[in-house]
Amino acid sequence: MMRKGKQKEKKERRIAQAALRLFSTKGYRAASVDRIAEEAGVGKGTIYEYYDSKSDIFLAATKEWMMEFQEKFQSRLSEIEDPVEQLQAVARMNVELIEPLDPVNARMTVEVIRQGILEDGVIFGRRNEMRDVMQGMQKIVEKILLTGISRKLFKAEIARDVSSIAANFLAYLDGIMLHGILSENHFQIKEKVGGFMEILMHEILTDPDKQNGKLQ
């Protein structure tokens, strides 16, 4: 008996993806399991064959989202050779989350942070389950930095700080994204990030004058 594992996995993923679409538009609570079932094209009962609780669905959706996100990043970064341009691409892609207003990622970011912060949030007691996935982005940036260092584009002395720099960089990008959305100053985002990038580049480039680090 036992239907082929592939089939099962596929449906499980279809549910997670449907859930992701709803979580990222409605928010956790308002994305009801009934609605998720409808969106996924399955019965409500079926969902509980694959997941024990709504929390589990959310975790799965979050993982799905982070995977997709990082894959998109990776694939765009792989087309770029220069680490400097790669860093700027990371910034630009984050800016584009709000610039042509793709609120899906913004909302999901907020939702994940929220569920991780609230004491009875879905992720609160299960952050360790997410750690690997969450650190993926940071690893990507660290790698860019290390490549830059080995090519003598970035100062050698930042080597011991790569993880701190990467974390700061990503935290900054998230912060600016959230503020940007809230204040509706979308049009200024690019300039702000550009200014920040200039400073950052000025600080880590071996030869700051050759590249001025302007965004775009």
Place this chain on the structure above:
Amino acid sequence: MMRKGKQKEKKERRIAQAALRLFSTKGYRAASVDRIAEEAGVGKGTIYEYYDSKSDIFLAATKEWMMEFQEKFQSRLSEIEDPVEQLQAVARMNVELIEPLDPVNARMTVEVIRQGILEDGVIFGRRNEMRDVMQGMQKIVEKILLTGISRKLFKAEIARDVSSIAANFLAYLDGIMLHGILSENHFQIKEKVGGFMEILMHEILTDPDKQNGKLQ
């Protein structure tokens, strides 16, 4: 008749403050009006004498929160003369939001952003009502920068970028706060922010070598 306006205002504020406590710990939905009434020590019906809806309570609580926050900032900053130290105090105060683990601000920040992003969020269509309050912090930082410039501590050429720098600075601090809480790397926050401050100071100080901008 009509009880003294003062009395009314006081109760209205007590409700908002009770609501703030709950919103910032439970989140919007889980902070039920029943619970808010209990926390404020009034009947549920009474709440609706002062506010038309739960949304209104949330807006009031948010304003209350931002006021308190900015007052705290202002009062601590007023004890400091040197703009450089003032900037660092701003950073330090933000770090302390998570360092002695007082997640109230973090949670409220996320909650406000969330309600501003979600289409059926409480603030979604009413962001303009909040704008002034929200820009308060930025104004404070801008003022610090301008003072620093007029005292020749900061480079004169940053004058045209003060608002951008201030916005970036605050966005960064929020981003690092949220990431810090989420990743539970509290102990590294101070170092990260310290590194960032060093870079920032290096970039805006007229004489970067005199002050190295280390946090703490």
Place this chain on the structure above:
DNA sequence: CCGAAAACCGACTAAGTGGTCGGAAATGAC
């Protein structure tokens, strides 16, 4: 084609929500 096992389903339950409303309590001018 048979039939047991697996997969699927949606009506139902229990719990929790925001908001209402009729009546009780407090107030203060007279």
Place this chain on the structure above:
DNA sequence: GTCATTTCCGACCACTTAGTCGGTTTTCGG
């Protein structure tokens, strides 16, 4: 003290939610 007016209240209502469960449908080895 009286009593009109304001203030307060919590039982109640209509609605939404996550999760269950008994029965139906699909699957597939023999």
